[in-house]
Amino acid sequence: MAATALTSLSTSPLLLGAPGVTFSTEPCLEPWREAPVQPPGSGGGWDPASDQSSPSTPSPPLPPEAAHFLFGESALRKRKSSLQGLFQCLWKRCGKVLSSASGMQRHIRLVHLGRQAELEQSDGEEDFYYTELDSGMDSLTDGLSGLTPGSPTASVPPAFPHLEPLEPLALPSLLRLPAMPPPPVLSTTSPSQVCPSDHAHQVGKAAGSSQGAQGHSSASSQGCLAPVRLEPQPTPVRACAPALPAKPSANPRKPRGDAKKCRKVYGMDHRDLWCTACRWKKACQRFLD
DNA sequence: GTTGCCGGGTC
């Protein structure tokens, strides 16, 4: 998949020149800040609770401007132009299969989004609600979307940090972020999977974000800060290792003190004057170092 | 070689 994505990136002059494919964490704050909880025009048909029950159910769609930013306008155009074969609606309990992309988009607009197919031009939102059946790329992406529930940190294997530029492929998980519970969830997402120090680290992060900005702004930064956590963090890993208790048997012999001991002071002739420890060949208790 | 004392044994 990565190779395919890279190939498509490298062979497409439009993509190479498109400003939308720049993956900076900073500007991505804006779309989330402006992102409504419900998809535009859903008219109450959207049910976030029921949505979580089905992995194949499309995620809450990005606002058009966000989708264009994340995918790149040309990317959307490219995908539309390359659509072939059958197209299946991903809307929950729909699964309608059509032979044309335009027909599928019209279906989604009319049936699921409640829009007037003819009056409203496509803004690309429908792309999120259907998939191309014959496309290996899409099926692979769908599989990945099923593997990326909730937490973006758990969904991205740390062994492939170099795949960060392919971040849009993991969008299905990010798309759910606005519908997720507020920041405190971050600290309680999977406490059993992180070591105490790491957990404290995350709690501190969450506390810091919630302190600085309460409400939606902190939630937005949460989603966009996810890639930052992909960076190698050797220190928490080391902290996960069980603390090795100081082995009593491994302690080296303490260096000989400078103070003269009973033996030296009194001599072997006056052993009765020695302290008990010296008599027992133990550490002298009278002339401590 | 001398010295300090740890580790272990015996009572």
Place this chain on the structure above:
DNA sequence: GACCCGGCAAC
């Protein structure tokens, strides 16, 4: 716990 000592390592 009291007492003793083999043996190691620093000096």
